[in-house]
Amino acid sequence: MGALGIALVVLMVAGAIFADLLSLYEPDRISPRDRFSAPSMEHFLGTDHLGRDLFARVLHGGRIALSVALSSILISLIIGVALGLVAGYGPRRLDNLMLLLLDSIKSFPTVMLALALVTLFGPSLTVVMVVVVLVTMPGYARIIRTQTLALKESEFVTAAISLGAGTPRILRVHIMPNVIGPLLILASMDIPVVIAIEAGMSFLGLGVRPPTPSWGAILNDGYAAIRESPWIVVAGGLPIIITTLGFTFLGETLRDVFDPRLDTRR
Amino acid sequence: MPGIMTKILEVEDLEVAFRIGPAFGIGQRKELLGVAGVGFDLDPGKTFALVGESGSGKTTLARAVNGLQAISAGRIVFDGQRIDDLDARRMKPLRLRMSMMFQDPVGSLSPRMKVGDLVTEAYRIHGIDVDFRAETERLLSLVGLSMDVTDRFPHQLSGGQARRVGVARAIALNPELIIADEPTAGLDVSIQGEVLNLLNDLRERLGLAMIIITHNLHVVRHVADRMAVMYLGRFVEIGPTDEIFSAPAHPYTAALLSANPEPDPDRAKDRIALPAEVPSLLHRPEGCEFHTRCPWARQDCGDEIPEAVIVGQRRVACRFPLERGERPPADSPTDPPTK
Amino acid sequence: MSLPTVNLLTIRDLNVRFATERGELHALRDVGLDIGKERIVGIVGESGCGKSTLINAILGLLANNGRIDGGRILFNGRDLTRLDPKSMQALRGIEIATVFQDPMGALNPVISVGRQMRNIQYRSSLRNKEKDARSVAMLQRVRIPDAKQALHRFPHEFSGGMKQRIAIAMALMMEPALLIADEPTTALDATLEVATIDLLKDLQAGIGCSVLFISHHLGVIAELCDEVVVMYAGEVVERGSTSQVFNHPNHPYTARLLECDPARQAKRTRLLPTIPGEIPDLRHRPPGCIFASRCADHRSACQAPPPEIEVDNGHFARCIHARHHDENSRSRRP
Known part of the structure; x- marks a missing residue:
């Protein structure tokens, strides 16, 4: 299952990186003569209502989807880990303050949050990323906080303190490596969620602005013509499914790799 | 300092208080004394044992001495310097000279660090530039481990090996004092001796002073020069180990010594039985705190707190210290002993 | 001792193997012991000696990757190795009860x-x-x-x-007819430990059950048990009455183990005895004496499986050096 996950992820990432080489057409080249062409050797996934090659759009859309997902998750991880460590290891009062902050962010409904931000700043990729960070980060921070709290009193941390280790070293050397594993698993499983958020926002016209290719935008384009030309929806939906499966399988595999104690060697 | 030799450690009237409650605004804020006023000192190169049952405060006391636990009263003086009021930064240089071994052999090692890094961690913390590999080899050979283990994680070690790694970490910086909390806990009998021999050997070779915390009295007899018996956070008896073993003067010491099952089926067991309920630290008994379980307790033992009396070279917190081999009176006022 | 007692539990030639990723682990080899009616039998051994596996085998609770590979566990005449899971379940808690180290488990x-x-x-x-x-x-x-x-x-x-x-x-x-007590006093303080031992003794006498008492604490075993079984690396190396085994240990492992207990040292000593070496890898169990690799007295004859020699009435040791009692006292080796 891990191998399949890696294969699917590699496939999507390679497609996104080499999008220019793999596709025969520019993703936003409009060709009214080729409107609604069914998949063929010329257009592997067919074309949309403006005659744009869907294969090219899917590959280039992958760039957006993956870069939004990876960079926003990364930002989310960095902020989440930092806040979590501070909340878990710092003084009690700071912890309470952090929890209040995280819970308030988390209690905000995603759709409302997205709508509010779009109204304020207009639809853009940055808004999508901010939404993703706000949605995922509190969960990460909470996980890190809980585990840090548990480890704070553990004997090996006390032992390090008694050797003279300061707080930065304790956090970096003794706590981080022991709490980061489960988080990375969770984050890898969150990537498809983020892709869905990006697609969803673009579908609603709240994400990337046309004509930039995005899986959500493709779905939106196809939705209007779903009876006559169903391949457009397929072209938008298929990569989302593949990516979701790929990262989920990968996450499952990471779970086994990350815990050395599950290793039966002795 | 009186005497020629400077004490490596002096502890005076040490108290550690814990605050309890209120939870959700319910209940009263209470304070309990985990360590309730103890004092002892230690000469360089000597071993002092703290003995007591769970909850007696021996680990809290050790952690306080090591600066891991804030104290609420008293003084701790290390090599002439008062250390109980130092912050982490000013405590750091002292950590070079005093180290601690923790109870759980495996659990006190950071689970994602390899043995090689664990052993030399102290050098990294204090920014001491050494040849890490050579130091690892030196330390591992001192504790009787081969270099094969350097790439292992703690969970890949046996209990005895993990304990040796803990010893290696503790002696890395050539400390003058080692505090060992239950150094034989969780180890098989055949390994316990190895660890104790190792500690004894290192103590002699490196001139270390040691505080050993244990509930195993037999261990104490073989390694400690002096010992203290703790009960509810206080010393009930403190003095030379030989003296205490040959004639315990405090009833609790006597009971503890007699409660030690010995691997000799023919030995007559004239055991001093104690009622099982240990008083809570939140509700300390009045007067002598041991009188509720003491087989020798007299009518007025609950009236006043006993002053420490001198018996031989010992201090004993009992108004009626025992004679050698004294048996409990037949009509002991406590619960009928078992059997 | 000479009275022929009826056995409540008889184990003969019990072998247990576990399938592991790195090969099959032979956890118990040819284990045999008897528990007489109303007797307290202690099993003593260090970590990895197979105490827990033995209990689980008796209770029919071996892990999924474990199996009984030959041998009999006769309880009141019934062979527990052949009992179906349902009857086994009916037995547990009613006829065979257990107490564990951590009472919160129960x-x-x-x-x-x-x-x-x-x-x-x-x-x-x-x-x-x-x-x-x-x-x-x-x-x-x-x-x-x-x-x-x-x-x-x-x-x-x-x-x-x-x-x-x-x-x-x-x-x-x-x-119950049999109480299995697995290190029930290990987590307790000394004064509570002895009180619990006394209690167990009284209860056993009152109820008239047999007790299988597992401990690594030699003192506790000596005090409580009528008979003792010494296990090492999944084998019974010595068994007999408590006074036989503690006073005349015939297996070198028993002898060394007793020496190691700091309580046995009458005099204060700076150098405590130890048993150098480690338990052999049970995936590659040596064919001969299991203790040979750590034994000071091992000979070439130790490469073959040692016989279980009856050195005294009811006192067995699995060692080629074991001698019958009279013989032993006459020609004791230095």
């Missing part, structure tokens, strides 16, 4: 003690009131103060020693 933290003790008697036709009366009587027997009140309390309201007593009370509620 106590449900969210149910009151009284209700738990009532639940154990689910097969009895007594009414709840009568069941409770029996529970109170049992709690009194294990010397829980205020037994009636204790029924309404929850496990966490009791101290560690009290919890272990309650666990013992629950185990003995149904008056």
